[in-house]
Amino acid sequence: MSLKAFHIVFVIFSTLLALGVGGWCVWVNLVEGAPVYLAGAIASFACALALVIYGVWFYRKMKRLRIIT
């Protein structure tokens, strides 16, 4: 596996982590009722979205530059 392929796998895992952290924050917020966790959840989901956008951008760019064949 090349670096670019491994990077895409890594971005997928990072996205899953961000979604997981977001879900965890929602859960803690429901249990504790602390708004700071809600802010954490919003930040985590925003990071997950940013990672998806970045992943798509990276794949397209590598393909356009013919670094991904």
Next chain:
Amino acid sequence: MEIPYTISTRPDTGLWNAKIGIWLFLASEVMLFGGLFSAYVFLRLDAQPGEWPHGLLNVPIGTMNTAVLILSSVTVVLAWAALKMRRYNAYWWYMLATISCGIIFLFVKLYFEWPQKFSHYGVFIKPAAREKYEQYLGNHRRDEKGLEPRIEITGHLENHEALTDPNVKEYEIALDPVNADPDNPSNDRPHFIPLPATDKVAKIEKADVERMDSFGPWHSAYFASYFTITGLHGAHVLGGVLVFLYMWLPVSKKVYQRNPEHLANRVEVAGLFWHFVDLIWIFVFPLFYLL
């Protein structure tokens, strides 16, 4: 003698040699970390009720460090892509960013996270003496609610001489909120954003103490696992930073000038290692900090 197949591919494998080498190495790393993660899972499953610490790590700092590592993976791949496009200046800056991220990660770990643990103490009370310290443990209410009993009083040690002087008969602990106000229902759950120690000081007689340790690897199976895995991971981060430093220094520019593809291949191999190290952290973070 020139090392063969550093740039061109071997006819029998279809790959250049270093790429096969790094993947064999990473396979051995998977077994190493896999064994440690398995040990952690079994230790946790076998822990007695109330004996597995939870919520003792600083989640905001851990989250920040996770973001730093993810960012470093982005910059290292951009450094490699810059080399592929023969843009050495861009490569130099991306590599500097990667090195900086690695150093920030290690700095936070070594100067904030770990030292905080070594200055924090847990006093395990003998079962026969727990009633005496009910005001700090709050086990009556926990029993009624069917919660696991508290067996430990935690906080900052006020009289460090008590550790070495046998004539000092008691420990003075500036209590954590959980022991300062043990009947507060909000303390039934771990605090993932750490609260500072309170002004309330508990005096605990040494005769009532089963054992007393700082939050180091000797404290519990949890911290032993934590320091082993994060320490080994930190050593990998340090190794990666050193390799990247070598590739960033002017000596590597000579390799680039001789054959840019050779340096690109070196960066790709180091980048694969770096991604693996970052991927390990993606498992470490939720396992130790959140769950």
